[in-house]
Amino acid sequence: LQETFVNHTSFKIAAAALAVASALSSTAYAGGFQLTEQSALALGRAYAGVGVDGTDVSGMYYNAATMTLHPGTQVQFGGVGVGLNLEYVAKDGEKNNGRAKEEVIPHGFISHQINDSTWIGLAITVPYGLATDYGDNWSGKDHGTKAEITVINFNPNVAWKATDTLSLGAGLALQYVDATFGVGANTPIGNIHSEYTATDFTWGFNVGLMWQPVENLRFGLSYRSETKHATNGDLTISGTNGNGQNSIDGTYNASVTVSGPAWAMATAAWDVNDYLSLYATFRWADWSSFSSLTTTSNELTTAVYGVATSNPTLAGGYKAVFDQLKNIDNDWKDTYLMSVGYDLRVNSFWTLRGGIAYETSPIDDKTKRTAIIPDADRWWFAIGSSFHWTKDFQTDIGFAHLHGVHERSLYDRTSGEEVGRYRHLDAYLLGVQMQYRF
Numbered sequence: 001l002q003e004t005f006v007n008h009t010s011f012k013i014a015a016a017a018l019a020v021a022s023a024l025s026s027t028a029y030a031g032g033f034q035l036t037e038q039s040a041l042a043l044g045r046a047y048a049g050v051g052v053d054g055t056d057v058s059g060m061y062y063n064a065a066t067m068t069l070h071p072g073t074q075v076q077f078g079g080v081g082v083g084l085n086l087e088y089v090a091k092d093g094e095k096n097n098g099r100a101k102e103e104v105i106p107h108g109f110i111s112h113q114i115n116d117s118t119w120i121g122l123a124i125t126v127p128y129g130l131a132t133d134y135g136d137n138w139s140g141k142d143h144g145t146k147a148e149i150t151v152i153n154f155n156p157n158v159a160w161k162a163t164d165t166l167s168l169g170a171g172l173a174l175q176y177v178d179a180t181f182g183v184g185a186n187t188p189i190g191n192i193h194s195e196y197t198a199t200d201f202t203w204g205f206n207v208g209l210m211w212q213p214v215e216n217l218r219f220g221l222s223y224r225s226e227t228k229h230a231t232n233g234d235l236t237i238s239g240t241n242g243n244g245q246n247s248i249d250g251t252y253n254a255s256v257t258v259s260g261p262a263w264a265m266a267t268a269a270w271d272v273n274d275y276l277s278l279y280a281t282f283r284w285a286d287w288s289s290f291s292s293l294t295t296t297s298n299e300l301t302t303a304v305y306g307v308a309t310s311n312p313t314l315a316g317g318y319k320a321v322f323d324q325l326k327n328i329d330n331d332w333k334d335t336y337l338m339s340v341g342y343d344l345r346v347n348s349f350w351t352l353r354g355g356i357a358y359e360t361s362p363i364d365d366k367t368k369r370t371a372i373i374p375d376a377d378r379w380w381f382a383i384g385s386s387f388h389w390t391k392d393f394q395t396d397i398g399f400a401h402l403h404g405v406h407e408r409s410l411y412d413r414t415s416g417e418e419v420g421r422y423r424h425l426d427a428y429l430l431g432v433q434m435q436y437r438f
Contacts, residue, residue, distance in 0.1 A: 044384015
């Protein structure tokens with residue numbers, strides 16, 4: 001009984017750490033419904049041509065060099081509301097849906113032209129603001145029970161117009177992370193649950209360039225660096241009281257360290273005529289760098305080894321289990337986003353836009369899919385509009401439906417057998433923003 005208890009407890013701690021790393025290893029660049037909604041306008045064309053489109057100053061987040069497209073001083077504020085549909089059906093017929101309450105992801109930007117060749121700007125974004133919640137007692141609790149995360153990104157940038165056709169940009173990304181993740185397990189002594197809460201402050205950098213060979217054609221290349229999140233937080237264990245003296249219920253210091261992937265983006269914009277512009281984006285994210293993670297909790301290790309003193313023959317088993325926490329395989333793969341879109345300037349007041357995109361999942365081994373970040377390949381379908389109230393003030397609105405496709409099941413972690421399938425993996429995004437030019 002003790003051996004079963006320790007293995008289940010250790011597994012759920014490991015799963016919790018995996019959930020943390022899955023979510024925190026990137027600030028929502030790709031995969032896992034980790035959405036990159038830093039512009040309600042660009043959402044309306046599935047982020048095709050973002051930045052080099054020159055239609056809003058959020059481009060500084062995707063490619064700082066594109067600030068040179070915006071003369072004078074410009075400000076932009078808005079948000080994107082996100083709702084999920086994660087409908088799951090187990091083999092035994094049990095149904096659940098991991099959607100938590102809808103979230104609003106705000107964003108704000110300001111850019112200022114210092115002279116004919118130099119621009120500065122600041123982007124304040126929340127690149128992570130989603131949540132999943134299945135309840136602590138659902139049958140798939142060993143795949144995760146809940147996830148809540150907020151990432152605030154402060155990103156000062158500078159751009160330089162090197163020539164009439166070439167612009168360069170760079171920035172520093174300062175990020176604050178606040179996260180909670182839960183996972184559980186059914187054992188002979190009851191329903192055990194763990195919850196990990198953590199905060200972290202880290203930094204990275206971004207660089208970009210824009211080339212405009214002719215007046216109506218622009219190309220962009222940008223890169224954001226790998227980031228390292230060394231989270232320190234609390235791991236709370238509950239549900240072990242059924243084993244009497246062997247209970248380890250309580251809260252323990254714990255840490256998870258993981259390197260997040262870098263990403264690179266290529267964009268293009270073609271102003272066909274006064275009425276129509278066409279756009280494209282290709283984005284790569286280095287999720288293959290996320291092969292494993294390191295988890296430590298000296299306090300919890302001491303507590304479990306204390307339980308082992310009542311049966312020294314189990315000590316070797318305890319050590320083997322907790323050594324596994326140091327290197328948990330994830331084995332994700334790189335992801336790719338490909339999008340195309342258009343702007344149709346119907347008249348001086350109204351611009352209509354749309355776009356479509358395809359994004360690949362980072363999950364390489366389907367048996368390692370988690371419930372809190374289920375993920376799958378996905379299609380984006382987007383529409384939007386801009387309304388130019390004056391020559392200096394406009395509002396923008398965008399809507400997108402993200403639809404998960406292909407393999408999207410959960411599997412028993414021991415046998416590898418399918419235990420259930422997500423009938424729907426969908427996200428619905430609605431964004432609204434305002435822009436003003438001084």
